[in-house]
Amino acid sequence: MLANSYDIAVLPGDGIGVEVMDATLDLLRVVDQRYGVGLSFSVQRAGAFAYKETGTDLSDETFERTARADAILLGAMGWPGIRHADGTELSPQITLRQRLNLYGGVRPIRAIPGVPLPLSDPRAAKIDFVILRESTEGLFFSKDQGMVSSDWAEETLRLTRPTTERLARMAFRLADHRAGQSGRPGRVTLVDKANVFRAFAWMRTVFAKVAESYPHVGHDAHYVDAMALDLVRRPWDFDVLPMENMFGDILSDLGAGLIGGMGFAPSADLGDTHGLFQPSHGTAPDIAGKGIANPTACFLSAAMMLEWLSVRGGGQRLADAALGIRAAVDAAFMDGLRTADVGGSAGTVQVTRAVITALRSAP
Ligand code: ATP
Numbered sequence: 212m213l214a215n216s217y218d219i220a221v222l223p224g225d226g227i228g229v230e231v232m233d234a235t236l237d238l239l240r241v242v243d244q245r246y247g248v249g250l251s252f253s254v255q256r257a258g259a260f261a262y263k264e265t266g267t268d269l270s271d272e273t274f275e276r277t278a279r280a281d282a283i284l285l286g287a288m289g290w291p292g293i294r295h296a297d298g299t300e301l302s303p304q305i306t307l308r309q310r311l312n313l314y315g316g317v318r319p320i321r322a323i324p325g326v327p328l329p330l331s332d333p334r335a336a337k338i339d340f341v342i343l344r345e346s347t348e349g350l351f352f353s354k355d356q357g358m359v360s361s362d363w364a365e366e367t368l369r370l371t372r373p374t375t376e377r378l379a380r381m382a383f384r385l386a387d388h389r390a391g392q393s394g395r396p397g398r399v400t401l402v403d404k405a406n407v408f409r410a411f412a413w414m415r416t417v418f419a420k421v422a423e424s425y426p427h428v429g430h431d432a433h434y435v436d437a438m439a440l441d442l443v444r445r446p447w448d449f450d451v452l453p454m455e456n457m458f459g460d461i462l463s464d465l466g467a468g469l470i471g472g473m474g475f476a477p478s479a480d481l482g483d484t485h486g487l488f489q490p491s492h493g494t495a496p497d498i499a500g501k502g503i504a505n506p507t508a509c510f511l512s513a514a515m516m517l518e519w520l521s522v523r524g525g526g527q528r529l530a531d532a533a534l535g536i537r538a539a540v541d542a543a544f545m546d547g548l549r550t551a552d553v554g555g556s557a558g559t560v561q562v563t564r565a566v567i568t569a570l571r572s573a574p
Pocket residue numbers: 227231288289473474491492493494495496497498503504505506508552
């Protein structure tokens with residue numbers, strides 16, 4: 212796919228999604244000048260306010276346009292009080308995930324030097340792991356179809372072989388790629404509850420089989436309850452952590468908490484053909500419109516997008532551009548930048564300026 216230009220579908224969405232996306236496009240334009248990657252953006256309307264005005268949160272036309280792009284950048288979507296007429300939640304992001312078959316939710320949890328962390332242990336500065344959340348089945352399988360009567364309620368957890376195998380392959384490829392970058396040996400740690408549920412004992416066997424194709428990547432498994440403890444006690448020890456949908460939902464918020472909060476946590480939803488990149492946070496109605504949203508998570512999501520395009524054959528410039536964004540974020544925070552969510556006063560515009568300045572002055 213070595214191309215001279217990349218068509219990026221941009222869906223800012225609602226609330227602070229729009230604010231952090233404006234900031235990210237400002238940054239990406241400078242990145243493009245500096246690294247010559249050739250990005251072009253097509254901004255699409257979707258989300259709660261689009262629904263309110265047009266009656267659809269994601270039109271067919273917007274979906275088609277988005278699906279044709281080389282990659283998708285999304286802000287955040289949803290707004291309190293804006294729902295379907297029957298009261299159900301709008302869920303354009305879930306629609307995108309399902310229709311584009313984005314089964315792997317990749318949530319890197321990396322400590323940014325200079326950002327105050329809740330753990331006082333100096334090793335916390337070394338936190339650098341990835342939660343890989345299966346995003347299409349697991350305990351979300353029966354979402355909206357769970358059985359509820361007056362005396363009992365039931366939801367279904369489903370794990371299928373094709374999805375579990377491709378999740379495992381994504382985990383090992385990711386660990387391999389990270390090992391290549393960091394020089395440390397890669398390790399995949401499956402997070403499950405195999406001591407109680409047979410489904411997870413089965414999941415272990417699927418992972419063990421896939422692991423045979425990656426003999427140079429370490430491989431083990433950890434119970435989810437013990438992992439919750441260890442992610443607080445020794446998070447610097449982990450690398451790639453694949454898990455079922457609901458466990459991933461919970462532990463990725465825990466992970467974001469370890470590195471300063473949602474404003475620092477990027478994410479990607481990946482399939483075999485498409486990639487969607489977005490900050491882990493939502494639309495944050497409580498701070499929307501105040502100019503204080505932290506755009507860092509969205510910047511780092513954009514860096515993940517460039518890296519993904521590079522791995523898919525886009526070449527070294529994209530990889531350099533991704534590294535450039537990360538280094539500029541690190542440099543800006545090392546230089547004393549403090550956002551409101553970590554007790555400082557820098558707003559969206561100041562963060563953007565500081566990161567762009569760092570990017571421009573990098574050797
Ligand atoms: P969702 O349902 O979409 O996951 P949520 O209700 O979990 O959304 P978020 O919007 O993710 O809520 O964020 C929770 C709170 O964290 C926000 O209300 C806001 O105060 C804070 N927050 C989230 N993202 C940011 C950010 N980028 N910068 C600063 N604060 C943020």
